[in-house]
Amino acid sequence: MEVTDRLTIVDLLRVMENRVRKPKQYSRGWIQVIFNRIKEATSRMHGGLLAIFLFTTLVVSLGCSSKEGKEAPLPEVVVASVEQKDVPIFADWIGTAQGFNNATIRPQVKGYLLEIEYKQGSVVKKGQTLFKIDPREFKAQLDMAKGQLGQAKANLEKTKSHVNRYRPLAKQGAVSQQEFDDAVQNMLAAEASVATANAQVEQARLNLSWTKIVSPISGVAGISVTQIGDLVTTETELTTVSQLDPIKVNFPISEQSYLDFAKSAGRLTEQGNVSELGPVLELFLANGSVWPTKGTPFVVGRNVDESTGTILIEGRFSNPQNVLRPGQFARVRADVGVYKDALLVPQRAVSDVQGKYMISVVTPEDKVEVRTVDVGETVKEDWIITKGIKAGERVIVEGLQKARTGMKVKPVSQATFMKQDKTAETGTTAAVSGEVLAPVSDRMDRRHMTELTAS
Structure with missing residues (x-):
């Protein structure tokens, strides 16, 4: 046998040894490959007897290594016992915050916006001036109305003097009755003209006062929709003022939820006054926090919406710092009873x-x-x-x-389950690391196997 044949056999023996020591790294598919190489290397020795011996040894090692594996352990699980007890039941509904009163601010006269006199987004008082419209046109109209009123009053005085003059003359027959009646009618018309002129003066005065646009309620004023210099009319929306304390939360509930809620909280009055139920509503905000004060259901909608099968409820919540704002998301919760057992x-x-x-x-x-x-x-x-x-x-x-x-x-x-999971993860990581950082001898074995396959 030549030196190269002896080296090949030694290499094969090393592979067989590793197959016994690390059975997972070599599959049974290598048996035929190894046998062919052994047969080729020992074809000049003892008619292939050595090849048969080595092949038999390899098969035995495969069988022995497969028996070394232990029986798979039972899967580990964490269990919990089913509890039976009385629990309070809560119902949750999605709603939207609304201002208690919402006043849309629009001008009552047409004109150019001259000033914005409030701090946008701040709290304003009832009667506080928010906007100013150029008043010059309306001041001129007021002056004109006053002048017309003066003319009407002067004409009235004239007609009165005619009546006073004609009355004794008519009794004496110095003037005809027709002339006296005409004088009386002229006086009455002059009185009507004075009344009309007074009304025009009042209207002009109102128009002039409306150039100062004030807030009708106390609350938070929104951002101005218009800018200084804009031509505004009675259809122009300037801003909105909302009363936020208290604040309303409107939420729709199903018919069944409404009946359960009303039954658990106490029977409604004959007038349907749900406010007598008291503070039974909890409010959850968009960030998951709970509003510190509970709210009171205040108004129940008149009817059930046929398309959704819900009825609208209005709840009221204290909002002293104006934190809650109109349009804000709100999740309302109420205790609707106890679930027995x-x-x-x-x-x-x-x-x-x-x-x-x-x-x-x-x-x-x-x-x-x-x-x-x-x-x-x-x-x-x-x-x-x-x-x-x-x-x-x-x-x-x-x-x-x-x-x-x-x-x-x-x-x-x-705790045991979590520990086992962590151990399994560590083992997986170690297996991957071991594959990458295998010893030189293991890599040599794999190189030999690759060469055998290529041959």
Whole structure:
């Protein structure tokens, strides 16, 4: 046998040794390759007997290494017992905050906007001036109306003097009755003219006063829609002032929720005055925080919306710092009663599979039984199960992906389960690192196997 043949056999023996020591790195598919190389290398030695010997040894090593694996351990899961107790039931509704009073500010006369006299976005008082329109035109109209009033008064005095003069003359027959009657009619017409002139003066005075646009309510004034110099009319919206303390929250609820809410909080009065229920509403903001003060349902809508099947409720909340603003998201919650003997499981134990709710129950024999259940309300991190389980049964909350119907599992604590998961992750990382940073001898073995395959 030549030197190269001896080296090849030595290399093959090293591979066989590693196959026994690290069986996962070499598959059974290498058997035929190794046998062919051994047969070729020893074709000049003992008619291939050595090849058969080495091949037999390799097969035995494969068989032995496959028996070294231990039986797979049972999947570990974390379970929780089904609790049965009385729980308060809360109903949540989505609503929108609205100003208690919202006044849209529009001018009452047409003109050019001269000044914006309020700090936009700030609190204003009732009667405070917000805008000014150029008053010159309206002042001129007032002066003209006053002049017309003066003329009307002068004409009235003239007609009165005629009547006073004609009255004794008519009695003496010095003037005709027709002339006297005409004088009286002229006096009455002059009086009417004076009244008309007075009204025109008052209208002109109002128009002039309306060049100062004031707030009709106290509240927060919005940003001005117009700018100085704009020509505004009675249709132009300038801004909006909203009374924010208290603030309204409007939210629609279903008919059933309304009846449950009214029943739990106490019967309504004959007049339907829900404000007598008191502060029974909680308010949750967009960031999840709870408003510090509870609100009172104040108004119930007149009718149920036929398209949605809901009825509108108006709740009122104290808002002393004007933090809540119109249009703001609001989630309203109310206590609607107590659920007697409710069966509770953690929400993470329930799986939604194509619209059906499934729970994996662990039997006393530690076998998995997957059931379809009916769910009710959520209570914090738990879910009320109305059908499908019994009190005291164990449900899987961690390791659901490992569980199958009829499979036997090993219930462990949460800490043990988390520790096993961390160990598994560390092992995976180490395996990947070991593959990258394998010893030189292992890489040499793989090189030999590659060369054998290429041959």
